[in-house]
Amino acid sequence: xxxxxxxxxxxxxxxxxxxxxxxxxxxxxxxxxxxxxxxxxxxxxxxxxxxxxxxxxxxxxxxxxxxxxxxxxxxxxxxxxxxxxxxxxxxxxxxxxxxxxxxxxxxxxxxxxxxxxxxxxxxxxxxxxxxxxxxxxxxxxxxxxxxxxxxxxxxxxxxxxxxxxxxxxxxxxxxxxxxxxxxxxxxxxxxxxxxxxxxxxxxxxxxxxxxxxxxxxxxxxxxxxxxxxxxxxxxxxxxxxxxxxxxxxxxxxxxxxxxxxxxxxxxxxxxxxxxxxxxxxxxxxxxxxx
Numbered sequence: 001x002x003x004x005x006x007x008x009x010x011x012x013x014x015x016x017x018x019x020x021x022x023x024x025x026x027x028x029x030x031x032x033x034x035x036x037x038x039x040x041x042x043x044x045x046x047x048x049x050x051x052x053x054x055x056x057x058x059x060x061x062x063x064x065x066x067x068x069x070x071x072x073x074x075x076x077x078x079x080x081x082x083x084x085x086x087x088x089x090x091x092x093x094x095x096x097x098x099x100x101x102x103x104x105x106x107x108x109x110x111x112x113x114x115x116x117x118x119x120x121x122x123x124x125x126x127x128x129x130x131x132x133x134x135x136x137x138x139x140x141x142x143x144x145x146x147x148x149x150x151x152x153x154x155x156x157x158x159x160x161x162x163x164x165x166x167x168x169x170x171x172x173x174x175x176x177x178x179x180x181x182x183x184x185x186x187x188x189x190x191x192x193x194x195x196x197x198x199x200x201x202x203x204x205x206x207x208x209x210x211x212x213x214x215x216x217x218x219x220x221x222x223x224x225x226x227x228x229x230x231x232x233x234x235x236x237x238x239x240x241x242x243x244x245x246x247x248x249x250x251x252x253x254x255x256x257x258x259x260x261x262x263x264x265x266x267x268x269x270x271x272x273x274x275x276x277x278x279x280x281x282x283x284x285x286x287x288x289x290x
Contacts, residue, residue, distance in 0.1 A: 002201035002281040004215060005157065006177070006185035011061045011068065012036040012125070013146045014047050014054040016236065017181065022276040025218035027269050028143040029151030030183055032061050034128075036068065037104065037146040038115055041122050043095040045146070048231045053119050056239035070111065072118050074239060082114035088130055095126055097146060103129050138223025139211070142268025150223035150266035154207055155182040159263065162204040167249045175246055178236045180228075180264060184215070186281050200283055207265045212285035217273030225262040225290055232263075257290065 008017040013034045024031040038046040038054065048054050056073045068086055072079040084107055095104040104126025106112075112124045128145045136144040136151065144151045155177065164174035177185055188201030200206045211222045228250060235242045250261040 002186055002188040004277050004279045005187045008183055009033045011059040015057040015059050024274055025269055026272050028145050032065050034146040036127050038123050038125055039095050045097050048234045051119050052234040053239045055234055055236045079118055082111050084111050105129055140221030140223050140268045150268050152267040153182045153226055153264055154184040154267055155264040156201045156207050157187040158202055158204045167245055172245045179232050208289050209286050210283045211287040214282045216275030216279045218275050219271035220267035221270040223266045223268050226264040226266050227260040228263050
């Protein structure tokens with residue numbers, strides 16, 4: 001049957017993710033996911049599109065969210081680590097996310113200096129305020145922290161397998177799942193039809209049509225397709241752009257009617273709850289492909 005094979009949280013937007021065996025799905029996605037964001041000194045969010053070295057920053061956050069530690073995968077002896085007691089009481093500052101105005105809680109000079117050194121440009125680290133009230137749009141709107149849009153990004157291994165097969169046909173090497181930075185990765189047995197029930201995840205891009213799904217004690221509602229950008233060109237291991245893939249191949253067969261190329265689906269949390277690797281993923285409602 002379709003089941004969860006990986007759960008990944010990205011505590012700091014644009015930085016490396018952490019795989020987990022179990023997690024809490026809050027109203028705004030996996031606990032602590034995209035709860036922090038690196039910004040310029042004037043508050044504009046930093047992204048791997050322009051700062052691919054963000055991928056080299058490895059965040060580790062405590063279960064209660066009170067302690068955050070950052071390490072660098074590049075020259076660890078040079079950069080070391082920086083740890084901080086997360087503050088939610090510091091003054092708010094204006095931040096800009098895709099041209100929309102939000103608030104952030106600055107986490108202080110020590111972590112700002114560390115991140116600036118790793119990225120090679122003056123930067124600050126901010127946290128989502130408790131009063132953050134952003135609602136991401138889509139078929140099922142829902143709360144979201146500093147994610148690009150909806151709170152949860154879900155992908156099936158079958159979709160990646162098809163993409164890698166198409167890239168191999170043009171001589172390109174396969175890509176790993178981390179290029180697409182999903183929160184939930186789903187797999188299923190081969191050779192079954194998506195309408196047959198529990199085996200739906202064996203069909204590439206079946207996630208596009210899943211409108212309501214249950215994982216563990218959480219329930220997700222479909223929001224939109226995931227439009228892909230230049231972040232997918234960044235090697236998450238090297239922290240640098242590496243060639244035209246996967247966008248070149250995706251453009252051959254995954255162009256959206258509304259523009260851009262799509263890969264994976266975004267969901268909002270309709271019922272918070274716990275979930276674990278190995279949990280069955282049950283689709284309760286299907287829709288048409290966009």
